[in-house]
Amino acid sequence: MQITFLGTGTSQGVPVIGCHCPVCSSLDFRDQRLRVSVHVQVQGRSIIIDSGPDFRQQVLRARIDRLDALVFTHEHKDHTAGMDDIRAYNFKQQQDMPVYAEPRVLEQLRREYAYIFADKKYPGVPQVQTHAILSDTAAFEVEGIEFQPIRALHYKLPVLGFRVGNFSYVTDANHLSPESRERLRGSEVLVLNALRHEPHLSHFSLSEALEVIEDVQPRWAYLTHISHLLGKHREVEATLPPNVFLAYDGLRLEV
Template sequence: MQVTFLGTGTSQGVPVIGCACAVCRSVDYRDKRLRVSVHLQVRGKSIVIDSGPDFRQQALREQINHLDALVFTHEHKDHTGGLDDIRAYNFRQQQDMPLHAEPRVLAQLKQEYAYIFAEHKYPGIPQVKLHPILNDQDVFQVEGVGFQPIRALHYKLPVLGFRVGNFTYLTDANHLGPEALEQMRGSEVIVLNALRHEKHISHFTLREAVDILEDLAPTRAYLTHISHQLGRHREVEAQLPDFIRLAYDGLRISC
């Protein structure tokens, strides 16, 4: 499996509009972070987890010319705001785009993208096929690829992470129960969110994320959903255990 980090930033991205902090003014390309998303190439399938507002830019940058399915972790706009841009794949592939998400998330998409689901459809709108994730315990199939849901809390909002083979991806969370931790254990690669150093109501801090990863002890780990408050990439990464790295936009790994 090849994993490409399409975006590794928080909901505002980095740099933040109007901010003149050292991170937002950095010339290091690793400090330029679009909204969080990953692209999986596995068993001949092309799958994206979360299509945020920067999805079009990300897909062009990484030359994602074919897409088999979208999977959503939750309904927040920084994870769903690029859904309209699947039109290019509809036209190119001449088929509906499978969307996998919990029923609550699909209901939110129906509300925010009402024109996609209207009875009388405008020509050229996105064409989708909905696949509800009905049980957060059972492996479900995305174009023949098994996804194990991992339940987490994003403040009080239930969200999902996913384990695909030996790769586990979890973003936008600040609580993992014992069962979720056991589902993650044994992964070769784990991606976990780490927003900043200071305590936050809905995201893991850097210290919290590192503590979890040291307990789970994957071969490799990457931190994502990073804000400008965390600090410059090169300075933060220098303080991390050797097996934990900061992800950055465009990073490509194999697992």
């Protein structure tokens, strides 16, 4: 399985518009973070989790010529705003794009992209085939690949993380129940959000993310959904445990 981090930033990205702090002014490419998204290549399938507002730029940069499915963690705009650009894959592959999400998230997509779901469609709009994720405990298939949902809370909003084989991915969370943590155990690689050092209403802080990692005990852990408030990549990573790293845009892993 190959994992590519398409984006590792929080909802504003890094640099933040109008900010000239040391992180936003950094010349280290690892400090330049598009909105969070990840590409999973497994068993000949190409699957992306979340299509935020930087989706077009991300897939061009990663040279993703084929996409078999799009999976959503939740409905916030920094995770869904790029869905219109899947139409390039419609045209190239000559088929509808399978889209997987919880019913609540699909309903939000139908409102925000009413033209995609209209009875009479304007020519050239994206073509999708929706699949509802009906359980937050039972595994489901995405184009033949087994996905295990991992329930998390993003403040009071229930969101999903996913486990695919030995790879687990959880973003936009500030709470994982004991049951959810149990489903993460045994992961070769765990990706978890860590927004900043200070506590936050809806995201894990760095210390909170490290506590989850210490509890779950993956072999390797990578932190994502990072804001400019966390600090420079090079400086923060030097403080982390030996098996924990900051993810960065373009990072590729073999799991």
